[in-house]
């Protein structure tokens with residue numbers, strides 16, 4: 781019997797870094813349900829963690845009165861993750877390259893680079909409600925897995 785497709789899951793919480801662990805539980809289970817490999821699942825999870833950390837720190841400026849919303853959208857052979865905050869966002873294409881010699885010793889500035897390494901797509905969109913980071917990961921070997929996710 782083919783399982784019914786998984787529908788999007790949305791989680792909203794206030795800006796409190798402790799919620800990252802709770803969102804991890806949902807994200808990790810979803811990755812398992814979608815038959816992502818353990819290795820890919822762990823990398824994707826780290827990228828999501830970084831995106832949520834950025835949304836809370838840079839987007840919401842750690843203001844506990846502000847919310848973030850994380851939406852997981854399972855597609856047939858990829859997972860889309862949207863992380864929304866109340867900030868103005870940033871142009872991801874103009875960030876300094878952390879691998880340049882002058883940036884090597886800087887303690888920060890590696891999160892977006894890491895997300896781009898791990899994910900197939902990393903896009904920031906901004907509107908009047910805030911900014912949304914879209915992370916997309918294709919499932920490797922998806923062509924060998926039965927349809928129905």
Ligand SMILES: Nc1ncnc2c1ncn2[C@@H]1O[C@H](COP(=O)(O)OP(=O)(O)OP(=O)(O)O)[C@@H](O)[C@H]1O
Nearest residue numbers: 834835838839867869870887888889890891892893
């Ligand atoms: N959601 C966001 N809203 C606004 N600005 C952001 C957001 N995410 C990232 N930025 C900006 O992009 C910069 C780079 O982010 P990145 O995650 O690469 O580095 P970082 O968070 O400064 O340091 P770290 O290496 O600890 O992640 C940030 O310093 C911030 O200015």
Ligand SMILES: [Mg+2]
Nearest residue numbers: 830834891892
């Ligand atoms: Mg960061």
